[in-house]
Amino acid sequence: MAENEDRLRGVFGPTTPDGVAERLRKSNMGAALFGRPPEPVLIGRYQLVRLLGEGGMGAVFEATHEAGGPPVAIKLVRISSRGADARLLREGKALRKLSHPNLVEVLDVGRCDEGVYIAMSLVRGKTLRDWGSPLRPPDEVIPMIIAIAEGLFAAHEHGVIHRDIKPDNILVDQAGHPRVIDFGLVKAMKGSAVEDESTFAERLTATGTMMGSVGYTAPELLLAGAVGPAADQFSLAVTAWELLFGVSPFKGKTADGVALAIVSGRVRALTSQSRAADHCEAALRKALARAPESRHPSMRAFAAALSGESSANGGSWFTRLLDRR
Amino acid sequence: MSGDDEAKLLEAWRAGEKSAGEVLFERYYGPMLRFFSNKVAGDPDDLIQEVFMACVSGKDRIRADGSFRRYLFGVAYNRLRKHYARDRIDGDRFELSDKTAADLSPGAGTMIAKSAEQQLLLNALRRIPVEHQVVLEMFYWEGFTSATIADVLQEPHGTVRTRLRRARQLLEEALEVVATDAALVSATRSDLDGWAQKIREAAEAGGG
Numbered sequence: 001m002a003e004n005e006d007r008l009r010g011v012f013g014p015t016t017p018d019g020v021a022e023r024l025r026k027s028n029m030g031a032a033l034f035g036r037p038p039e040p041v042l043i044g045r046y047q048l049v050r051l052l053g054e055g056g057m058g059a060v061f062e063a064t065h066e067a068g069g070p071p072v073a074i075k076l077v078r079i080s081s082r083g084a085d086a087r088l089l090r091e092g093k094a095l096r097k098l099s100h101p102n103l104v105e106v107l108d109v110g111r112c113d114e115g116v117y118i119a120m121s122l123v124r125g126k127t128l129r130d131w132g133s134p135l136r137p138p139d140e141v142i143p144m145i146i147a148i149a150e151g152l153f154a155a156h157e158h159g160v161i162h163r164d165i166k167p168d169n170i171l172v173d174q175a176g177h178p179r180v181i182d183f184g185l186v187k188a189m190k191g192s193a194v195e196d197e198s199t200f201a202e203r204l205t206a207t208g209t210m211m212g213s214v215g216y217t218a219p220e221l222l223l224a225g226a227v228g229p230a231a232d233q234f235s236l237a238v239t240a241w242e243l244l245f246g247v248s249p250f251k252g253k254t255a256d257g258v259a260l261a262i263v264s265g266r267v268r269a270l271t272s273q274s275r276a277a278d279h280c281e282a283a284l285r286k287a288l289a290r291a292p293e294s295r296h297p298s299m300r301a302f303a304a305a306l307s308g309e310s311s312a313n314g315g316s317w318f319t320r321l322l323d324r325r
Numbered sequence: 326m327s328g329d330d331e332a333k334l335l336e337a338w339r340a341g342e343k344s345a346g347e348v349l350f351e352r353y354y355g356p357m358l359r360f361f362s363n364k365v366a367g368d369p370d371d372l373i374q375e376v377f378m379a380c381v382s383g384k385d386r387i388r389a390d391g392s393f394r395r396y397l398f399g400v401a402y403n404r405l406r407k408h409y410a411r412d413r414i415d416g417d418r419f420e421l422s423d424k425t426a427a428d429l430s431p432g433a434g435t436m437i438a439k440s441a442e443q444q445l446l447l448n449a450l451r452r453i454p455v456e457h458q459v460v461l462e463m464f465y466w467e468g469f470t471s472a473t474i475a476d477v478l479q480e481p482h483g484t485v486r487t488r489l490r491r492a493r494q495l496l497e498e499a500l501e502v503v504a505t506d507a508a509l510v511s512a513t514r515s516d517l518d519g520w521a522q523k524i525r526e527a528a529e530a531g532g533g
Contacts (some may be wrong), residue, residue, distance in 0.1 A: 025353050025370050033350060033377055035345045051368075 003255050018147030020114055021059050043117050046074055061072045072107060073122045088116045094148050095183050098158055102151030104181045129167035132243040138276045145240040146303040148178045152300035156229040165235035166216040167319045198206060213254045215248050219263040219290050230292035233283045237287035244276045249288055279308035331393035338381050347452060353397055360401050363447055364426040372408060376401045399477045421455040449499035457492035
């Protein structure tokens with residue numbers, strides 16, 4: 001116990017976590033207790049307003065720029081491996097060139113004492129996961145997936161692959177429009193080569209949701225093969241499947257079991273009471289193919305396949321979507 | 326700052342002097358954050374704010390030989406008990422002697438440790454009954470003697486000394502459990518080459 005006593009004394013004692021999130025909370029609490037403005041907590045040229053959420057990779061804050069303007073979201077990313085900060089800055093600068101109504105706009109990227117920050121448009125809404133619970137009818141889910149696919153298609157056209165598509169990385173704004181977030185973080189945090197599996201594990205375990213992340217991960221990414229836009233298609237198909245049918249397309253009680261089902265290409269059979277039309281299920285199964293070359297040739301092709309039923313009705317969803325562009 | 330000074334600051338704050346409150350808040354926000362972060366899921370800020378508000382609105386006078394710090398932790402402990410009891414059917418009969426923070430507030434504690442080793446310790450603390458966790462933290466983190474802890478918790482000194490001894494034993498046992506779990510995670514993490522190969526081979530064997 002003597003050794004543990006030393007450890008126990010060392011854990012936060014007498015110090016306290018003094019990260020940005022703690023300083024902001026203290027500042028806001030002081031303001032509430034004493035009826036005065038909060039002491040500014042700054043990241044770069046942004047003043048933090050409140051903490052929106054915390055996760056394995058870092059924290060997200062609502063903030064305002066010192067020059068004024070609408071509130072923004074600041075993601076503060078903890079840097080855990082050498083070189084990750086430089087990679088993240090490079091990725092962030094590339095993401096600033098993306099502009100699409102279904103992608104959250106990256107406004108600024110920079111370094112600070114605690115890591116790297118990414119300033120984005122603030123989306124007030126909920127995650128796609130929350131939006132999809134309880135289950136929504138297919139005629140709400142399919143247009144949502146098509147819109148997301150269009151956003152990802154635009155990113156792919158700019159050479160950017162997300163690599164971590166899942167319901168938690170898609171926000172639905174108050175008007176009901178989906179906005180994809182957290183582009184590029186995975187690649188930047190992983191390193192320059194997909195083959196580096198140890199950093200892949202760091203990502204999974206850093207998010208604290210190893211099981212959840214594995215379930216959306218394309219087999220080529222699990223097996224450290226070459227990764228292209230088809231990996232995002234796979235992940236979006238898993239997302240769509242869950243939103244439509246309420247279960248993952250891959251059965252498994254453990255991360256190993258799910259990973260095995262994914263790399264084996266064993267997609268769950270559906271009951272006769274499938275909620276979606278046959279063409280939707282077929283489109284999803286193709287997007288879930290084990291081999292990337294067996295999937296739809298692009299996100300746009302995937303979206304077109306999903307909307308196949310409405311093509312028979314004059315292409316209502318998809319045609320309207322394309323006509324808007 | 327002496328305990329007498331802090332008692333005067335509290336009286337001044339209660340009399341409406343906000344600057345006195347700011348001094349106490351600046352000094353004790355950290356310890357309060359430490360106290361609650363490893364015991365409740367989610368944001369502990371509401372609880373921390375309730376503790377400070379209870380101090381300023383309370384009518385108890387701090388004894389001449391007492392200290393604001395002891396008083397504050399006593400208020401915090403009572404607030405924590407009420408927090409746990411709030412949604413329970415057995416609220417009135419609720420005891421912390423056999424309930425752990427992990428049982429009462431499932432999900433990771435909000436503290437993020439500086440190292441993996443410290444995280445193990447924080448996890449282990451959440452696995453022992455709360456009343457044992459509290460005495461350990463007060464002893465090691467806040468530097469309270471067992472007599473002071475007894476005063477804070479308003480329990481007999483002998484009871485607290487016994488509880489402290491038992492708490493150390495329980496922590497050792499909990500550490501062995503969490504260390505074993507962590508070793509398994511670490512072993513998996515360090516053998517990812519093997520994991521990926523295993524998955525690949527199993528897929529090929531299945532003809533998938």
